[in-house]
Amino acid sequence: MTVNAETSSHTGNTWRDLPAAQQPEYPDPEALRAVIADLESYPPLVFAGECDQLRARMAAVAKGEAFLLQGGDCAEAFDAVSADQIRNKLKTLLQMGAVLTYAASVPVVKVGRIAGQYSKPRSKPTETRDGVTLPVYRGDSVNGFDFTEASRIPDPERLKRMYHASASTLNLVRAFTTGGYADLRQVHAWNQDFVRSSPSGQRYEQLAREIDNALNFMHACGADPEEFKTVEFYSSHEALLLDYESALTRVDSRTGRLYDVSAHMVWIGERTRQMDHAHIEFASRIRNPIGIKLGPTTTPEEALQYIERLDPEREPGRLTFVVRMGADKIRDRLPDLVEKVTASGAAVAWVTDPMHGNTFEAASGHKTRRFDDVLDEVKGFFEVHKALGTHPGGIHVELTGDDVTECVGGGDEIFVDDLHQRYETACDPRLNRSQSLDLAFLVAEMYRDQ
Numbered sequence: 001m002t003v004n005a006e007t008s009s010h011t012g013n014t015w016r017d018l019p020a021a022q023q024p025e026y027p028d029p030e031a032l033r034a035v036i037a038d039l040e041s042y043p044p045l046v047f048a049g050e051c052d053q054l055r056a057r058m059a060a061v062a063k064g065e066a067f068l069l070q071g072g073d074c075a076e077a078f079d080a081v082s083a084d085q086i087r088n089k090l091k092t093l094l095q096m097g098a099v100l101t102y103a104a105s106v107p108v109v110k111v112g113r114i115a116g117q118y119s120k121p122r123s124k125p126t127e128t129r130d131g132v133t134l135p136v137y138r139g140d141s142v143n144g145f146d147f148t149e150a151s152r153i154p155d156p157e158r159l160k161r162m163y164h165a166s167a168s169t170l171n172l173v174r175a176f177t178t179g180g181y182a183d184l185r186q187v188h189a190w191n192q193d194f195v196r197s198s199p200s201g202q203r204y205e206q207l208a209r210e211i212d213n214a215l216n217f218m219h220a221c222g223a224d225p226e227e228f229k230t231v232e233f234y235s236s237h238e239a240l241l242l243d244y245e246s247a248l249t250r251v252d253s254r255t256g257r258l259y260d261v262s263a264h265m266v267w268i269g270e271r272t273r274q275m276d277h278a279h280i281e282f283a284s285r286i287r288n289p290i291g292i293k294l295g296p297t298t299t300p301e302e303a304l305q306y307i308e309r310l311d312p313e314r315e316p317g318r319l320t321f322v323v324r325m326g327a328d329k330i331r332d333r334l335p336d337l338v339e340k341v342t343a344s345g346a347a348v349a350w351v352t353d354p355m356h357g358n359t360f361e362a363a364s365g366h367k368t369r370r371f372d373d374v375l376d377e378v379k380g381f382f383e384v385h386k387a388l389g390t391h392p393g394g395i396h397v398e399l400t401g402d403d404v405t406e407c408v409g410g411g412d413e414i415f416v417d418d419l420h421q422r423y424e425t426a427c428d429p430r431l432n433r434s435q436s437l438d439l440a441f442l443v444a445e446m447y448r449d450q
């Protein structure tokens with residue numbers, strides 16, 4: 001569909017002349033225009049300088065000097081903006097970060113799929129249950145999850161709720177990460193609930209003791225670095241709803257350049273990465289670090305075109321390729337992409353998303369993923385990079401801090417028959433906390449072996 005609104009003339013709006021996939025069809029364009037005008041007047045959620053700092057961190061990833069840990073919900077929900085849920089997610093990422101930093105001895109750049117991940121691209125526009133067909137749920141920023149006609153109508157007021165939910169989440173994340181909770185002396189405190197008794201929780205406890213010893217040793221030597229007391233943490237989400245993203249795109253007073261101040265990093269998804277369409281045009285205008293999801297049909301020529309469009313200055317840290325091929329395809333499809341991109345001289349960061357190519361429907365009707373497939377795709381990703389002498393730059397995963405039963409397998413094994421017990425995702429299945437920790441330990445081993 002071509003979006004055609006005359007709401008604003010700033011140059012972040014050049015996408016409006018192009019076809020944009022996966023945009024909601026709002027019944028009342030006037031209401032949308034009013035919402036966009038309000039959003040344009042709201043304060044930024046992040047600062048341009050912070051986006052630049054993340055770009056510098058991602059440059060280290062692209063150069064093989066750091067590892068990206070990007071994770072969080074498939075779809076955040078407005079009613080999940082609670083201190084407990086946000087803390088649990090953050091705790092999971094902090095624990096994974098500690099495992100990767102300590103066990104793989106690599107600086108870890110931590111980026112949440114958080115504080116803005118409210119919109120979902122979908123495979124089909126409608127959903128049918130018991131003979132009733134309604135528009136599909138597209139995330140809380142668009143319509144309601146309830147299966148009723150009224151709830152599924154796209155409502156632009158939800159864009160404002162998305163902004164406020166993102167602001168509250170980010171506020172708490174900033175408090176947690178800088179206000180003492182993320183202090184490395186808290187490594188044990190992050191492990192103090194249901195996860196502690198799981199195999200990965202116990203393994204983590206041992207690692208936390210080693211970190212403690214190292215900290216005590218440093219303290220005894222007189223070193224107490226400030227870096228250990230806070231954590232640098234960044235926000236990210238899929239830049240799907242262009243009305244929202246461009247309403248939050250602002251000119252940076254320092255440089256005159258455009259930044260999407262809805263998050264530090266945004267990515268373009270597999271379903272909206274058409275080269276001449278609106279999403280790529282939008283991404284080409286902003287200065288944030290950008291991710292592009294690359295599915296199994298991506299050709300090396302396309303990858304090179306993305307570089308040309310989005311990173312013409314070949315700036316390390318600007319562009320991240322998030323590959324999501326599926327465990328059965330990664331070893332076959334990725335080498336050609338990495339080889340040709342490397343040969344072009346571009347310094348992109350390569351990251352694996354081992355979730356989106358490995359989804360299947362269980363007999364019970366639950367969408368799920370096997371932990372072993374997730375792990376196998378990560379292994380394939382590492383194997384390809386090892387063979388080519390390139391850097392496996394990071395992982396991008398859908399996870400939650402809660403004890404859900406959405407993906408099967410893992411050390412504290414979840415079986416297909418368990419899926420119904422705590423299946424809480426609004427869209428795709430997420431790793432629970434102990435599966436996430438399992439993955440972090442296994443990735444740290446792969447990284448060390450590299």
Ligand SMILES: O=C[C@H](O)[C@H](O)COP(=O)(O)O
Binds near residue numbers: 120122123
């Ligand atoms: O998270 C990714 C996509 O939004 C999701 O996989 C699409 O799911 P669907 O195939 O059920 O629409």
Ligand SMILES: C=C(OP(=O)(O)O)C(=O)O
Binds near residue numbers: 238269270324353
């Ligand atoms: C939709 C997503 O992934 P992809 O675009 O890779 O399917 C996602 O990460 O939420």
